[in-house]
Amino acid sequence: xxxxxxxxxxxxxxxxxxxxxxxxxxxxxxxxxxxxxxxxxxxxxxxxxxxxxxxxxxxxxxxxxxxxxxxxxxxxxxxxxxxxxxxxxxxxxxxxxxxxxxxxxxxxxxxxxxxxxxxxxxxxxxxxxxxxxxxxxxxxxxxxxxxxxxxxxxxxxxxxxxxxxxxxxxxxxxxxxxxxxxxxxxxxxxxxxxxxxxxxxxxxxxxxxxxxxxxxxxxxxxxxxxxxxxxxxxxxxxxxxxxxxxxxxxxxxxxxxxxxxxxxxxxxxxxxxxxxxxxxxxxxxxxxxxxxxxxxxxxxxxxxxxxxxxxxxxxxxxxxxxxxxxxxxxxxxxxxxxxxxxxxxxxxxxxxxxxxxxxxxxxxxxxxxxxxxxxxxxxxxxxxxxxxxxxxxxxxxxxxxxxxxxxxxxxxxxxxxxxxxxxxxxxxxxxxxxxxxxxxxxxxxxxxxxxxxxxxxxxxxxxxxxxxxxxxxxxxxxxxxxxxxxxxxxxxxxxxxxxxxxxxxxxxxxxxxxxxxxxxxxxxxxxxxxxxxxxxxxxxxxxxxxxxxxxxxxxxxxxxxxxxxxxxxxxxxxxxxxxxxxxxxxxxxxx
Numbered sequence: 001x002x003x004x005x006x007x008x009x010x011x012x013x014x015x016x017x018x019x020x021x022x023x024x025x026x027x028x029x030x031x032x033x034x035x036x037x038x039x040x041x042x043x044x045x046x047x048x049x050x051x052x053x054x055x056x057x058x059x060x061x062x063x064x065x066x067x068x069x070x071x072x073x074x075x076x077x078x079x080x081x082x083x084x085x086x087x088x089x090x091x092x093x094x095x096x097x098x099x100x101x102x103x104x105x106x107x108x109x110x111x112x113x114x115x116x117x118x119x120x121x122x123x124x125x126x127x128x129x130x131x132x133x134x135x136x137x138x139x140x141x142x143x144x145x146x147x148x149x150x151x152x153x154x155x156x157x158x159x160x161x162x163x164x165x166x167x168x169x170x171x172x173x174x175x176x177x178x179x180x181x182x183x184x185x186x187x188x189x190x191x192x193x194x195x196x197x198x199x200x201x202x203x204x205x206x207x208x209x210x211x212x213x214x215x216x217x218x219x220x221x222x223x224x225x226x227x228x229x230x231x232x233x234x235x236x237x238x239x240x241x242x243x244x245x246x247x248x249x250x251x252x253x254x255x256x257x258x259x260x261x262x263x264x265x266x267x268x269x270x271x272x273x274x275x276x277x278x279x280x281x282x283x284x285x286x287x288x289x290x291x292x293x294x295x296x297x298x299x300x301x302x303x304x305x306x307x308x309x310x311x312x313x314x315x316x317x318x319x320x321x322x323x324x325x326x327x328x329x330x331x332x333x334x335x336x337x338x339x340x341x342x343x344x345x346x347x348x349x350x351x352x353x354x355x356x357x358x359x360x361x362x363x364x365x366x367x368x369x370x371x372x373x374x375x376x377x378x379x380x381x382x383x384x385x386x387x388x389x390x391x392x393x394x395x396x397x398x399x400x401x402x403x404x405x406x407x408x409x410x411x412x413x414x415x416x417x418x419x420x421x422x423x424x425x426x427x428x429x430x431x432x433x434x435x436x437x438x439x440x441x442x443x444x445x446x447x448x449x450x451x452x453x454x455x456x457x458x459x460x461x462x463x464x465x466x467x468x469x470x471x472x473x474x475x476x477x478x479x480x481x482x483x484x485x486x487x488x489x490x491x492x493x494x495x496x497x498x499x500x501x502x503x504x505x506x507x508x509x510x511x512x513x514x515x516x517x518x519x520x521x522x523x524x525x526x527x528x529x530x531x532x533x534x535x536x537x538x539x540x541x542x543x544x545x546x547x548x549x550x551x552x553x554x555x556x557x558x559x560x561x562x563x564x565x566x567x568x569x570x571x572x573x574x575x576x577x578x579x580x581x582x583x584x585x586x587x588x589x590x591x
Contacts, residue, residue, distance in 0.1 A: 025367050026067065026079045027376070028310035028360040030303045031322045033059060033109060034330060036353050036386075038101035040242040048104040051248070055353040055386040056105045060112020062383070063355075066392070067320065068113075080367045082319050087114040087144040090317055093306060096324030097181055098152035105353075106148050106324040113322070116142040151177040153185050176437045179427050181325040183298030184277070184332070187431035189284035193291050194276045198234065202275070207233040210268060213261065217243060220256045233268060237349075240269035270348035277328055278335030278347070285432050296332030298427060300420035304413070307360050307378075311409075315370035330356055336419040337380070338399040351385030357392065360409070376409035 036052030036059075039045075048056075068084040082091060092114075096106040118137055128136050138144070152175070184190045197203055210233055218224070218231035221243055231239055240262075246253035247262055276292055284291030306321045330350045339346040359379045362371045370376075383392045394405035398415040407415075421427045428438035 023365050024078060024361050024363060025365060026359055026361045027315050027370055028307055028318060029063075029067065029079075029320050030306050030358040031063060031320070032299065032303075032330060032333075032356040033105065033322060033324050034327050034350050034352060034354045035099075035102045035105040035324065036108065037245075037248070040245045042238055042242050046099070046101050048101040048108070049249075052101065052105065052352065053108045056108035057112040058386045059353050059355060059383075060109040062112075062386070062392070063320075063322075064113050064115075078365075078367065079319065080315060080370070085114075085117050087146055089147045091319040092146060093149075093318040093321040094146055094324075095149040095151065095177070095181070095321075097178060097326070098150045102324050102326070103148065103150050106150075106322070109322060109324070110146040110148070111144075113320070114144050114146065116140055116144060118142040149177070151175065151181065153178050153182065176424055176435070179298050179424065180302035181299070181323060181329060183295040183421075183427065184292075184328055186435060187291075187294055187427075187433060189289075189291050189430060189432045190294050193282050193284045196282075197275050197279075200275075203233065206236075206268065206271065210264075213264060214239065217257070217261070217265070221246060221253055233272065236265070236272040237269040240265040266349065273327070273331060273349060274335070274347050277331040278340075280335055285430065289430050290336070291430060293332040293336050294421075294427070294430060295329040296334070296336045297419060297421045297430075299329040299333050300336070300416050301423070303358050304416050304420060307358065310360065311370065311373060311376070327354075330354065333419075337397045337415075339382075339395055339397070341399065342395050342402055345384065351390070353386040355383045355392070357381040357383075373409055377406050378409055378412035379406045 033056070035048070036055035037049045038052050039047050039049065067079045067082065094106060094110060096102050116138070118141055130136065178185065214231045214233065215228065217239060218226050218228060222231055243253070243257060243262065243265055247257055277295065279292045280290050282292045283289055290297065302323070306318050310316075310318045327350050331346075333356065334340060334346040357380065359381065361377055361379065362375050363377070379394050380397050381392045381394050384390050396402060396404045397407070397412075398418075400407070421430065424437065425441050427433070428435065428441065
């Protein structure tokens with residue numbers, strides 16, 4: 001038996017070496033990115049910091065290095081027919097939430113992926129050459145302009161005092177695309193289920209066991225004038241988010257908070273967040289609906305839509321699809337895909353600038369055409385932050401053995417179908433949502449919002465839409481030509497007729513009445529800014545009486561106060577006796 005084992009081992013090793021040396025062709029990549037470093041949520045109107053911009057630019061550079069730079073880079077994955085220097089918005093699909101720091105993160109990432117270029121070969125296409133022979137280029141050394149679809153979450157109560165904003169509200173309520181990046185937002189069933197964990201025994205135990213740590217943080221960072229009950233485990237993520245920012249940017253805070261204390265705060269924040277984003281045993285309206293992981297269920301649907309659109313277009317569209325959001329979808333998807341069982345760090349918060357990657361590839365050199373779907377494979381990779389020490393690492397999905405980081409497209413599709421929603425209508429049902437679009441589609445199966453990874457037949461919505469548009473234009477062109485040739489019809493523009501107020505946007509700059517808005521922004525009536533929704537366990541009782549636990553009536557599941565702390569140090573707060581837990585604004589991101 002020993003010789004047999006030896007021979008088998010040699011054969012296995014030879015097979016692994018051969019597989020490692022075999023060429024691969026990447027056909028599509030969906031990249032979910034968490035935003036970069038930003039000002040604290042509790043300070044209100046969070047913005048991306050210069051550090052955050054550098055983080056996201058670095059993340060973009062990392063994927064440029066993997067997919068676009070010359071083949072001498074050993075970490076590069078050969079990408080089929082992808083222009084390495086000139087951005088092509090047919091090949092690139094970018095979507096992110098409208099929050100200032102999320103959209104700014106997206107812009108920084110995209111500039112790292114496709115930086116300015118002055119390569120002469122790229123501009124010799126006629127449009128960049130003047131009649132005198134001069135070759136021109138875009139400003140800022142050849143800046144490139146990626147199309148970014150920004151989607152916003154509805155906040156109608158903040159918009160009704162302004163006629164223009166109220167008119168925009170009537171239009172924006174038809175845009176539901178935010179659910180693919182932040183599916184737990186405005187999901188009543190998720191909010192209701194979340195409230196149960198605030199009074200669970202585990203929460204009460206953590207509240208009591210860590211009271212001393214939070215008391216210390218309250219005194220040293222927030223000031224003794226802060227209500228004691230506000231700085232507790234019930235606000236674990238908000239507290240960590242604020243302290244982490246001050247620890248990173250404020251020398252005074254770093255001098256009084258140890259690295260050990262910061263790590264403990266992060267661990268507690270991770271436990272709190274996983275309890276409400278990754279607990280798969282909890283149910284909402286329907287037993288087994290995994291309501292707490294709804295953000296992961298919607299993300300899986302979007303990933304499948306983007307990969308399938310690439311396949312259906314024979315590898316032409318959506319080659320690289322970076323998405324930009326909060327941490328919620330990442331944590332929920334990790335739980336659904338059984339990643340914590342492979343790597344315990346998936347129980348915790350993803351670092352700022354983290355990236356989840358879904359690569360569609362094939363073995364061999366298939367750069368000229370997309371192979372048959374039976375030859376396509378998928379791998380999942382994760383990079384936890386943007387530091388040089390954080391490498392892009394492959395992990396197995398769906399409880400597969402650690403060594404099986406790759407799977408066939410058919411296996412991947414079957415696995416994703418089990419952890420995704422079957423279109424907008426199912427999201428509305430799971431969430432028990434009364435959102436405007438949900439009421440429209442409740443009795444109309446033809447308006448299901450696409451993103452249906454469980455459907456195995458028919459054209460994908462994106463492809464069907466393109467084909468329909470082409471057919472429509474062809475019919476119009478033929479009819480117009482016939483009218484000109486047969487009836488002598490001539491078209492002209494009346495110089496005195498004014499255009500409608502809604503007719504100013506064409507192409508990428510859509511009509512204001514288009515449902516799929518890409519630049520509309522919900523604003524706060526006071527500040528004019530959007531807000532990320534934070535924690536669900538916010539104490540409404542802000543008395544100075546310490547609290548070990550609270551009843552559901554004391555909790556606001558949907559909101560977490562945004563405290564006007566600004567850039568004050570802990571000394572400033574204590575001297576001024578400012579209560580950083582006052583004047584909450586309506587938030588946006590859950591947690």
